[in-house]
Every structure is written in structure tokens, then in C-alpha cells.
Amino acid sequence: MSSSSSSPPEFKGWLAQGPSSIKGELTWSPFEPIPFTSNSVDIAISHCGICGSDIHTLSSGWGPTHYPACVGHEIIGQVVRVGDAVTRVKLGDRVGVGAQNSSCNRADCEECSNGYESYCPQMVGTYNSALPTSTHPHEKQGEKHWTKGGYATHTRIPNSNFVFKIPDALESKHAAPMMCAGITLYSPLKRNGAGPGKRVGIVGIGGLGHFGLLFARALGCESVVAISRSSKKKADAEALGADGFIATSEDENWGQTHAKTLDLIISTVSEADMPLSSYLSLLRPHGTFVIVGAPEDKLPGFSAFSLIGKGVKICGSLIGAPAEIEEMLQLAADKKIVPWVEERPMSDANNAVVDMVAGKARYRYVLSNEEGKGEAKL
Structure with a gap:
């Protein structure tokens, strides 16, 4: 046996x-x-x-x-x-x-x-x-x-x-969180074309979100934008690879100010009261909003025209496949x-x-x- x-x-x-x-x-x-x-x-x-x-x-x-x-x-x-x-x-x-x-x-x-x-x-x-x-x-x-x-x-x-x-x-203490938090961000980034020429936003700067910034930058994205309620994590986000920052509680018109600036958004937050319609406004035509954070309550409603008007889509992602995990670990080691x-x-x-x-x-x-x-x- x-x-x-x-x-x-x-x-x-x-x-x-x-x-x-x-x-x-x-x-x-x-x-x-x-x-x-x-x-x-x-x-x-x-x-x-x-x-x-x-x-x-x-x-x-x-x-x-x-x-x-x-x-x-x-x-x-x-x-x-x-x-x-x-x-x-x-x-x-x-x-x-x-x-x-x-x-x-x-x-x-x-x-x-x-x-x-x-x-x-x-x-x-x-x-x-x-x-x-x-x-x-x-x-x-x-x-x-x-x-x-x-x-x-x-x-x-x-x-x-x-x-x-x-x-x-890779040190063991660094590899450990990659096994879930890391692959949870790496998989939707890769599957949705993150790389040169792509503008990516990461909602939530925490255990998941900070991996999003690290991997989006490592994949060579044209722009990496951190999205958080306040600017108190702005310095951290920049140190992690962000070259843009949106503080949603500090600009009541942030959805309009930054409209149509991102190709891909990965949401890591677990709060059900997220401003989903405003997040969708940030997407360029045919952009994608990916949910990886899982609130315990239902997501907020939004107008169908938030999708129809620009041909954007909302989807979800769950961890990643074995081949992606191996690819992620090697990228982390190489970069x-x-x-x-x-x-x-x-x-x-x-x-x-x-x-x-x-x-x-x-x-x-x-x-x-x-x-x-x-x-x-x-």
C-alpha cells in the first residue's frame, strides 16, 4: 500500500x-x-x-x-x-x-x-x-x-x-499563501488575457488582492490599478506593483472619473454591499469583471445596460487547475x-x-x- x-x-x-x-x-x-x-x-x-x-x-x-x-x-x-x-x-x-x-x-x-x-x-x-x-x-x-x-x-x-x-x-513561508490566494488570482488573470497591452484593476488590497497586484505586474500588464475604499493602502499598493489607485470613498464620482479605463477587473472583496454598477463603469468595451471574493450574502443588483451598453461580462473563478498551479509557482520563482x-x-x-x-x-x-x-x- x-x-x-x-x-x-x-x-x-x-x-x-x-x-x-x-x-x-x-x-x-x-x-x-x-x-x-x-x-x-x-x-x-x-x-x-x-x-x-x-x-x-x-x-x-x-x-x-x-x-x-x-x-x-x-x-x-x-x-x-x-x-x-x-x-x-x-x-x-x-x-x-x-x-x-x-x-x-x-x-x-x-x-x-x-x-x-x-x-x-x-x-x-x-x-x-x-x-x-x-x-x-x-x-x-x-x-x-x-x-x-x-x-x-x-x-x-x-x-x-x-x-x-x-x-x-521559493521560501516555504512565501510559497504557502500562493497555494490558495496566489492561484485564486493567477488563474483568472491568465485565463482572461492579462499581459502586455492589458489594463487591469484589482478590487481589495488584502491577502488575495496583493497577489493580484504582484502577478499582474509579473505578467507584464500595461497598467495595474489598485481599487480600495480609502487611500491608506496606496503606498503598499504602489510597492506591490500598482501604477494607479482609486479610493472609492474619497471621490464620489470615481466611476465617472475613471470610466472605460480597464480591460479586466478582479474583485477580491467579501462584502455584499460592493458598488457593482460603478465597478462595471470602469470597464472598457468587451471588458470583464471577475469575482473571486465570496460574500456570505447576495450581490447587489445592477442595470442590464451596465452590460449591454459596452458588451462587458461578469464571471467568477474558483482557485485554479494543477497545471496552472505549477505554472504559477515557476513564474513566482523566475520573477x-x-x-x-x-x-x-x-x-x-x-x-x-x-x-x-x-x-x-x-x-x-x-x-x-x-x-x-x-x-x-x-
Whole structure:
């Protein structure tokens, strides 16, 4: 079933027992990992980024969470066990895992066969997802195994296609947030033609948005514009690669002032009260507005003429496919992209979550296990 292993029979991690966990009430506890198969990979975690998705899941903001839950899907660590069918990685490799840890990979799956694995009907999230019986037929009738994430000593990934070698040029603390926040911005930028001659706007300068600025600049866009409520992050945005800045609360006519100036806008914000109609006014004819931030409430309404008048479109994007993740990691290594992170010890996860909820991150917290050996000194 597997090559030689140094992974323990049970893992330890920060478990949420209910929505109040976002108040710093995670408990360090042992948990049983999902079953090991011939295509599984066990990883001793050295680093794990804190993502906004973690907060929505801990609080059941996007829907009921299956508790106890261990969140975290920006994982870097060392391979300590591989199944017999695994060929992508080997024992000792430094690897990363993002928000998805499996898909069906069937030849007759339109999504998987066309490089859209993140939209596979059997997409499995790295945490808080039940393994489908179709890909884990050894499960007992009616039994479910739920994935658990990276606020832990180890993680078990059921599908090695979603385990990625990390280029030597990238530090683990920098690679970690790329596994979700990074690819969430890189994928829609690439799929929508970001590059020379394109004018790109990024709404929201945070954990996601700062990657948008970094990657848009690395892809050689003609113009990169940061869009935020106030100008307090203007200096940060310029340091991250922005050559334009729109402060929406400081110019009541900003939609008109900057009308028809952008080809592509990526929105990273999670607030439902966004000025959507004004954002659309910024687009040039045939421009695209891409939503990657996911508000817990419905989006605001807008006039159909906001689309019809210029032939623009609104779409969404979910993380990215394995091939895109590998491409992104190599670009980050080649262009020496360095995200803005604050490293926190794994033992400080509760305080880090509370600070994340309070909006203190500039711009990503990364939890690190002591000495990179999957050990949290508590």
C-alpha cells in the first residue's frame, strides 16, 4: 500500500467545535486522518497560510460546517509517506497543497479532461469535504470520511495529482499563501488575457488582492490599478506593483472619473454591499469583471445596460487547475515574487485567527511548525 513511512497513526491539529472557534476557541487535539490509499500522500507540515476561507468555514458563514473541523489549505511540508501508485512526488520532497486535494480524473469528465479540475463535480476540498464513495469505494455503506486541513502536524492528501513540488527558489513561508490566494488570482488573470497591452484593476488590497497586484505586474500588464475604499493602502499598493489607485470613498464620482479605463477587473472583496454598477463603469468595451471574493450574502443588483451598453461580462473563478498551479509557482520563482507575510508559530493559531478576523493581516499570516517538523510546541 505504501513505501516506508514516518507518519504517525493519528495526526494532531487545531480543531473547531463550533462557530465560536473564530473567537480563539480552537483546541489542539488528535484526529484520525482519512483512509490511506495507493494514491495518497502524507505530508509533515512546516507552514500553512491563514485564508479568508478558513474564517468563513470556522464560523459556518458559507453554510453548515462539519465539526470538528481542522481548516488550512495553504500547506507546505515534507512528504513522509506515499502510496504505491504515486509517481509525482517521493519521500523527502518539499511540496505544497492548495484548496483542492482531489477530483475524479476520469477521461469522460469534461472538466478534468479539459484542464478544469477545480470545477470537477467530484472536487474534494482540502478540508471540510466528504470523500465521495465513487473514488473511495472501500468505505462502509453510509460512512463518510471528512478531510482535515493544515493547522496541524500532518495532512493526508487522497490524490497525488494535487501535491506540487516547490521550486528551490521559493521560501516555504512565501510559497504557502500562493497555494490558495496566489492561484485564486493567477488563474483568472491568465485565463482572461492579462499581459502586455492589458489594463487591469484589482478590487481589495488584502491577502488575495496583493497577489493580484504582484502577478499582474509579473505578467507584464500595461497598467495595474489598485481599487480600495480609502487611500491608506496606496503606498503598499504602489510597492506591490500598482501604477494607479482609486479610493472609492474619497471621490464620489470615481466611476465617472475613471470610466472605460480597464480591460479586466478582479474583485477580491467579501462584502455584499460592493458598488457593482460603478465597478462595471470602469470597464472598457468587451471588458470583464471577475469575482473571486465570496460574500456570505447576495450581490447587489445592477442595470442590464451596465452590460449591454459596452458588451462587458461578469464571471467568477474558483482557485485554479494543477497545471496552472505549477505554472504559477515557476513564474513566482523566475520573477522572484515575494508576498507580504507575517510568520506566526503554529502554537499561536488562535491569536492569529482572531487577528485575521480583525483585519490586522498585512497581508497574509503563515503558521509555522517549530523546526519544520510538524510539531507545535504548546
